[in-house]
Amino acid sequence: MKKTILSRALLTTALAGSLFMSGTVSATEYVIDTKGAHASIDFKVSHLGYSFVVGRFNEFEGDFNFDGKKLADGHVNVTIKTASLDSNHAERDKHLRSPDFLNTAKFPEASFESSSIVDKGEGNFLLNGDFTLNGVTKPITIQAKTIGEGQDPWGGYRAGFSGTTEFALKDYNIKMDLGPASSHVQLAIVVEGIRQ
Secondary structure, three states, rough: OOHHHHHHHOOOHHHHHHHHOOOOOOOEEOOOOOOOOOOOOOEEEOOOOEEEEEEEEEOEEEEEOOOOEEEEHEEHHHEEEEEEOOOHHHHHHHHHHOOOOOOOOOOOOEEEEEEEEEEEEEEEEEEEEEEEOOOEEEEEEEEHHHEEEEEOOOOOEEEEEEEEEEHHHHHHHOOOOOHHOOOEEEEEEEEEEEEO
């Protein structure tokens, strides 16, 4: 009996070692550091073609799996509190939260869940996934770049990346029409995660 238990234990250890050496162990998990304000989601929309409205979402959370040597093995999840929209203008923000735009009372959250990562080399990658906004889910691609990874001064380990994407407001059932110049929104994302 003891020999059987020992044999099973050795077999399990060998299999685990084999999986680790073969690289099939999943990428390391990170939690996005929103508490330390080391992440941001900013937006930019043309105002009638004359200037830009810029702002950010102040409340969001998420996590990601990351291996700098195997970007394609990664995965990203982000949830945004849409009412945290902030363009530094109270009346405009009230309008942007209304049913004319984000309808935050009915849809208090937006989300992104990655479906695949395409490594483009030198830290550049395409982050594909489903973006849900205003009750509509559609695929988007974020053009992203690894910023760096390493130890922090508090004994932890961090990794971060940045990315940009653009989408049409009408694709997410936002019906307010300010003309062709204002039909798309640009998102700029900076993410720093703490390894778990």
